[in-house]
Amino acid sequence: MINLLEASRGVQKVENLSVYALHLMELSERSSSILMVHKARKNGLPFWNKGPRADSDQVVVAFEAFKQLSHVSVRPMTAISSMMDMHEDICTTAERKRAALIILPFHRHYRFDGSLETSRPELRLVSRKVLTHSPCSVGILVDRGLGGSTHVSGSNVSYLIRVIFFGGRDDREALTYGLRMAEHPGISVEVIRFVVNPEAAGGEIVSFHMAVHSSCMKSLSMDEEMISELKQTASKDISVKYDEKVVRNATETLDAIQEVKQCNLFLVGATPEGGIGLLLDRHNECEELGPIGGLLTSDSTVTASVLVIQQYSDGNNNLATSEEAAVSQLEEGLQEKNKSSPDSN
Incomplete structure (x- = not known):
């Protein structure tokens, strides 16, 4: 996470980057938890749990080191709440601090x-609720050890970040994030856009265009405008590269992604659109990752970390409609699990 933040700070806008490190703690009826709540309310200040050998000690040290080395504003905070309400603390804090992105x-x-390995399955419920109710864009980080334990710096790191672009607001948000990362002296960004083969006739491609022609023209226009600006940037900046993959169907798309899987980090949109994007299979084990994020996460031959971006949309988050039923099912399952488990007070 620290290395991702370092990569995100850029160079030109370093003074404009503020990081709020929200330490989430589950509220229970144990005395230690109650005392922490009392301490937080009494002090009225953000705090970290600094008990003997507390796991948060390492987190504090890491963020303090990042703050000193990168000159980025880092503000630690702690939220103590039940697992069922934890998303409210995340969303409320993001709204109060006017955050642009929750990671x-x-x-x-x-x-x-x-x-x-799934150590805390209930954390998935928290993430999906945040995706549904977030006041800003959200990124889910699938961390495969970006940078390892080494702090990223432009003098000794050469990172390749690939942005997979099909179109749509989530993909545009991912691309914007990637271009900011390209400002870092040790990072190169390659944007790979998938476009429909103009000779593809009949079947799924033609049916798709007839269905979305009237509703997605504005989004397609925004895609083209952004790609046009990207091409101009790539012609002047050696750290930015643009490539197009011409494909006819979803199968060719997945094969092409396999060819570019060697990098340090993938940036992908949660809901890819465009002629090919909407044809991808969206039914995977973790739908919050989207079709491309799910593919890159489940593939054991991929060693890169993956950041899946959902752009904020007032009152119409991409995943809100499809997530509501799934979240309700997860809540019911978690409640049943809690009822059947012995009291651990």
Whole structure:
């Protein structure tokens, strides 16, 4: 996470980057938890749990070091709430601080053998609620060890970040983020755009265009405008590269992505649009990652970290409609689990 923030600070806009590190703690009926709440209210200030050998100690040290080395404003905060209400603390804090982006860790972690492990399944519920109710854009980070334990600096790091672009507001947000990263002296950004083969006739491509012609023309126009600006940037900045992949269907698209999987970080939109984007299979085990994020996360041959971006849209978040039912099911399952588990007071 620290290295992702370092990559995000750019150079030109470093003074405009503020990081609020929100330490989430689950509220329970244990005395230690109640005392922490009392301490927070009494002091009226953000705090970290600094008990003996507390896990948060390492977090404090890491963020303090990042603050000193990068000259970025880092403000630690702590939120203590039940798992069912934790998303409210995240969203309320983001709104109060006027955050532009919330970055959440993926609820699964990679083991040394490359397999995925779910240690706290209820954290997925928190993430999906944030995606539905967030007051700003949201990124879910699938961390495969971006930069390892080494602090990123332009003098000794050469990173390649790939932005997968199909079109739509989420992809445009991911591209904007990638271009900011390109300001970092140790980072190169390659934008790969997937476009429909003009000779593709009949079947899914033609049907798609007939269905969306009237509703998506504005979004397509915004895509073209952004790509035009990107091409101009790439012609002047050696750290930015633009490439197009011409494909006829979803199968060719997935094959092409396999060819470019060697990098340090993928930036992808949660809901890709465009002629090919809407044809991708969106039914994967973790729908909050979207079709491309899900593909890159489940592929054991991919070693790059993945950041999935959902752009904020007032009253119409991309995943809100499809997520509501899934969130309700997760809540019911979590409540049943809590009822059946023995009291741990």
